[in-house]
Amino acid sequence: MTPLFKHAPATMSPTTNATTDRLATTGADHGRAGGSTHGWTRGLAGALVLSAPLLLSGCGYNEFQNLDEQVNASWSEVLSQYQRRSDLIPNIVNTVKGEANFEQETLTRVVEARAKATSIQVTPELARDPEALKRFQAAQGELSGALSRLLAVSEAYPTLQSNQGFRDLRVQLEGTENRITVARNRYIKSVQEYNGLTRRFPTNLTAKIFSYEVKPNFTVQNEAAISAPPTVNFDKPAAPAPGTGTSPAPSPAPASAPLSLPAPAPAASR
Numbered sequence: 001m002t003p004l005f006k007h008a009p010a011t012m013s014p015t016t017n018a019t020t021d022r023l024a025t026t027g028a029d030h031g032r033a034g035g036s037t038h039g040w041t042r043g044l045a046g047a048l049v050l051s052a053p054l055l056l057s058g059c060g061y062n063e064f065q066n067l068d069e070q071v072n073a074s075w076s077e078v079l080s081q082y083q084r085r086s087d088l089i090p091n092i093v094n095t096v097k098g099e100a101n102f103e104q105e106t107l108t109r110v111v112e113a114r115a116k117a118t119s120i121q122v123t124p125e126l127a128r129d130p131e132a133l134k135r136f137q138a139a140q141g142e143l144s145g146a147l148s149r150l151l152a153v154s155e156a157y158p159t160l161q162s163n164q165g166f167r168d169l170r171v172q173l174e175g176t177e178n179r180i181t182v183a184r185n186r187y188i189k190s191v192q193e194y195n196g197l198t199r200r201f202p203t204n205l206t207a208k209i210f211s212y213e214v215k216p217n218f219t220v221q222n223e224a225a226i227s228a229p230p231t232v233n234f235d236k237p238a239a240p241a242p243g244t245g246t247s248p249a250p251s252p253a254p255a256s257a258p259l260s261l262p263a264p265a266p267a268a269s270r
Helices: 014-058 061-097 104-119 130-154 164-199 203-209 220-226 240-244 253-260 264-269
Strands: none
Touching: 061 104, 061 130, 061 164, 061 203, 104 130, 130 164, 164 203
């Protein structure tokens, strides 16, 4: 049977063909663009990962880490030496107590100063709190002064000076005081270097980003007061020597001065 209507084969106009070609070309271009964009993003991420250590090193992050560890280590050494001195004091006090008529006030000052110094709770936050660090310094400085006084007074007791146990303890105390001074100076220097890095540009930007804050340090006044270890020759007769002059010749002057006071009386009667 012959169809009533014959369908002509589908044909596309030249305009339709051109439009189809343009769409196909545009899709291919978008595909290539999308692939290149994803590739560029992945490349940038990889470059950032590889360059991160260099960027952190250049901005001072590694230096902050090293100096922070150095500050913590030097602080631990300071505390260790202070503890060593505190452990020596009971033996020193017990040895001195055996000396008859020794000044009780001097012993009491040492015992009270040690109790005050050891009553301060030492925590990691202490070194980061300016007021707490100031109280810690004051207590340790007071203990140093009390020990200096004890050694000075002990010079007036020959039997105590001849006591081998006391002499050994005194040597240990002086050595510990020297180690305290060295450890404290190292801590001061470490904190100064750390704080300098925290304040300087551009590492101060790194400090803000990673929360590296300025650390409190020992004050100059306290450092000057407690840096000198106690010496066995620190006694009252030695005090006038610096005021009399630099030469040792005037040292007999205090002895001769009292003898010369009665001399003017006969001269006046004449």
